[in-house]
Amino acid sequence: MKKIIAILFLGTLLTVSCNKKNTEQTQSPASYPTLTLKAQKANVSVQYPTTLEGEQTVEIRSKIDGYIEQVYVEEGAAVAKGQVLFKIDANSYLQEVNNKKAAILAAEASLETAVIQTKRTAALAEKKIINTYELTSAKNVERVKRAELSQANADLSAAKSKLAFTNIVSPINGVVGSLPYKIGSLVSISAPDPLTTVANTKHIYAYFSLSQQQLNSFLSQYSGNQLKDKFRNMPAVSLVTADGETYAQKGNIQTLSGVLNASTGSANFKAVFPNPEGKLWSGASATIVIPTQFSDAILVPKKAVFEQQGRYFVFTTDGQNVVHNTEIKIRNTATEKEYVVTEGVQSGNTIVINGIGNLRDGVKIAPIVASSKK
Incomplete structure (x- = not known):
């Protein structure tokens, strides 16, 4: 009797296993939209935090x-x-x-x-x-x-x-x-705080910093053998105030500190904005926006990117349509819908551009090919 029960139990297990295997074999991979990346020209805006100062601020x-x-x-x-x-x-x-x-x-x-x-x-x-x-x-x-x-x-x-x-x-x-x-x-003459300050704000200086690595990449975009020539070829820049408003007057980048900051390794730029109506205040914080053109940028849709602990990732696909969790590096600039990627993916790679919240590493998909940007 025990032998009969054992045989029946074993038969049941074999039947369930076969059914599960047949189900997995017959189940089709889920469909996901994908995009094949291609290097292309792109006009984007680089943004840097900045501190505003009047052209003269006297205690x-x-x-x-x-x-x-x-x-x-x-x-x-x-x-x-x-x-x-x-x-x-x-x-x-x-x-x-x-x-x-x-x-x-x-x-x-x-x-x-x-x-x-x-x-x-x-x-x-x-x-x-x-x-x-x-x-x-x-x-x-x-x-x-x-x-x-x-x-x-x-x-x-x-x-x-x-x-x-x-x-x-x-x-x-x-x-x-x-x-x-x-x-x-x-x-008294030894008081720690001044009685007040007087700031000449007819022109406002916007100071921002770039790391040594960013500096070389930034300057290489502009033609000119000398720094003064590169400044002449830089485009006019914009300013976004702390309340999110874009300041009406355009400014120009005029100077670069000749010595890198010893503690941060960064270089300091100064952009000058006219302030005839006194709408900009010395000491305020803002964001400087610099239009930048890339000749061979890799653009990735923002909806295809997810962030984990300050790191950015996309799902790439291989020749067998299996997705892989891939870390990317992005510039501190973007278009309205896309990031500019510097590392992690390159022209010819295929990424999943929608539904990434349901994916995990190693899953096979059925790609729905989207038209690549030109």
């Missing part, structure tokens, strides 16, 4: 210690060169000026007395009434008094300068920044 600091008596401007106000921004309490500095003026009067009186004494001594020495030693001493006293008068005049000039510093003026035409100090605040 306004007090050159003397004292209390703020008046604040004559508001944040964001346009000011002219020489315009008074702050008034520091001037009483102590005015007193010092008066003291120095009194010191000059005293020095002048002392000098006048010394001059009279020198003349009298000279007359007596001429008549041989006194010796020349006393004359020399009188002349030396006169020189000392003249020096004291010169020192008193210098002290008065310094006191007047300090008094003038109680009016803090703008050194340039520009726009006033934040005002952390209010009326009554004590300020």
